[in-house]
């Protein structure tokens with residue numbers, strides 16, 4: 001049990017007490033479950049944003065624990081379905097896992113907690129910025145902190161973050177937002193081009209999460225929109241300001257539908273991609289001359 005910490009946040013204190021009573025039985029069952037392993041800390045933050053959702057969570061806990069809960073025993077599946085329909089862009093569960101030697105890294109628990117708060121705050125914002133007809137992003141997110149090469153990567157609804165990177169760049173919470181965007185994007189497997197995917201992820205980061213952090217200046221004679229990340233993000237921000245404030249939302253929609261073609265730029269901004277890029281990079285050439 002000491003390896004597991006469960007944090008419940010909600011405004012309905014009566015129900016919180018009920019969850020607390022049920023928790024001990026629930027934890028014993030969790031300990032017997034195979035997915036709880038030694039040297040793994042799991043923090044589950046259940047996000048109850050409204051009363052109905054709290055009721056559903058209590059019911060599910062009661063079912064798992066085998067505890068009678070007669071008032072909430074009517075058609076739980078149907079209730080849950082209704083909530084999903086009404087609130088397609090809400091985060092319903094956030095799981096934070098710190099594993100292996102990451103458990104012993106100084107400050108990791110505090111950093112993980114801040115990352116969790118950031119995900120909670122930016123999930124609905126990002127989902128709204130990247131909404132498209134008939135699409136619902138995954139409602140559950142997992143973050144795993146571990147020793148690994150690189151900075152971070154995302155597979156479906158799970159973000160993996162390098163603890164070595166956090167040690168070197170403890171202020172880099174923008175990276176967490178970037179990875180969250182990939183979960184919200186949920187583009188089909190093998191969708192392309194990758195520079196658009198990464199450009200949109202950094203666009204959300206730099207246009208919305210940290211708009212006051214200046215993007216690095218590009219070399220207009222060497223840079224390409226295919227460079228992805230910050231370079232492409234800067235290009236998209238410029239297109240939105242000059243041509244269409246909903247440019248990225250529309251671009252995201254065609255990426256989800258796997259109907260993207262470079263002609264999208266001509267349809268959205270009235271100029272082809274290469275001409276747009278030249279116009280954008282000319283702004284840097286003019287600045288260099290002044």
Ligand SMILES: [Zn+2]
Nearest residue numbers: 178182198201
């Ligand atoms: Zn990325």
